[in-house]
Amino acid sequence: MLLGTNGSGKSTLLRLLAGLLQPQSGEIxxxxxxxxVFQNPDHQLVMPTVGADVAFGLVAERLPPQAVRQRVEEALLAVNLLALQRRPIYALSGGQKQRVAIAGAIARHCEVLLLDEPTALLDPDSQLDLVAQVQKLVKSRGLTALWVTHRLGELDYCDGAFLLDKGCVVDQGDPARLKQRIMQVEDLSGAAPT
Ligand SMILES: Nc1ncnc2c1ncn2[C@@H]1O[C@H](COP(=O)(O)OP(=O)(O)OP(=O)(O)O)[C@@H](O)[C@H]1O
Ligand SMILES: [Mg+2]
Known part of the structure; x- marks a missing residue:
């Protein structure tokens, strides 16, 4: 997980990793x-139904229809959404939409999943469901997930954490220790922990 105050460079780092931005120097x-996976799923789901949206990401791969169907079903099964394959996107909850976005990445056989505050718009129950879901995918499929969050409770689900400040990593390692450090800073500054 990637932590840091507003403007510390978390989204910029993810965009660089995804190739959406080019570095001015150095090598990635x-x-x-x-x-x-974006903060707001409405910014990335483009097709009318769940199954069509997951299949849409495969267009560039020019697979035969049977292979597309198989990849879509496998991906939806992995995020527990197979039963909703024909459901319109507008009829999904926020958490379900985020899982459709993740299924899109799984269908493309992604090795790395970048998630930029994917729980920011979710209620607390859906929030922890989503974190647990990604944790399960990391364990079962050998995916690497890099997750940006402001919610310290989510740190309990990660294997390691980085703290960014002004574009630099200022601390890294054990999530419990980082959580403690950030909570102490928030206590001193009077900010409410999230
Ligand atoms: N394409 C860009 N070119 C130059 N500066 C940028 C660009 N994108 C973002 N910035 C600046 O880089 C800094 C880091 O922004 P970034 O969006 O990565 O922060 P963040 O850690 O994701 O913050 P937040 O928690 O608010 O989402 C900010 O000062 C921002 O204005
Ligand atoms: Mg950001």
């Missing part, structure tokens, strides 16, 4: 393909 090495 990252496994391909990459999946990107």
């Amino acid at each position: 090495q990252v496994k391909q393909p990459i999946g990107f």
Whole structure:
């Protein structure tokens, strides 16, 4: 997980990793393909139904229809949404929409999943469901997930954490220790922990 105050460079780092921004100097090495999950799923789901949206990401791969169907079903099964394959996107909850976005990445057989505050618009229950879901995918499919969050409770689900400040990593390692450090700073500044 990637933490840091507003403007510390978290989204910029994810965009660089995803190739949406080009670095002015230096070199970035990252496994391909990459999946990107935005804070607001309405900014990335483009097709009318769940199944069509997951299939849409496969268009560039020019697979035969049977292979597309198989990839879509496998991906929806992985995020527990197979039963909703024909459901219109507008009829989904926020958490379900985020899982459709993740299924899109799984269908493309992504090695790396970048998630930029994917729980920011979710209620607390859906929030922890989504974190647990990604944790399960990391364990079962060997995915690497890099997750940006402001919610310290989500740190309990990650294997390691980085703290950014002004574009630099200022601390990294054990999530419990980082959580403690950030909570102390928030206590001193009077900010409410999230
Ligand atoms: N394409 C860009 N070119 C130059 N500066 C940028 C660009 N995109 C963002 N910035 C600046 O880089 C800094 C880091 O922004 P970024 O969006 O990465 O922060 P963040 O850590 O994701 O913050 P937040 O928690 O508010 O989402 C900000 O000062 C921002 O204005
Ligand atoms: Mg950001």
